[in-house]
Amino acid sequence: MKIVATRRAEQNHAPIDPWTLVHLSAGLALGLMNVPRRWAVIGALAYEVIEQVAERDAWGKQLFETRGPESPINAVVDTVVFVAGHVLGTRWLDT
16 A cells, blocks of 8 residues: 555555645644544544535535545544644644
8 A cells, every 4th residue: 555645546545645735734724723622533534424424425525525424544644633723823822
């Protein structure tokens, strides 16, 4: 298995893809807005669950422009980097 997706066809199959940066940025933005970590993480987890369900159906594949659901490791990495971004954002506020 590839660690980093370098082509669109590998998206959702590798642990890290271009969307990983989006998850990091979203966490950072919510951290900088001082959204409580609990609510930010609940939102991120809810998004991942909705994405998993949606990408198993035709309308979700079309909406997310993908061929199928992301791998569980990709969902975990997306959530971890989201939390890391949130931590960075809140630490920035504390300095």
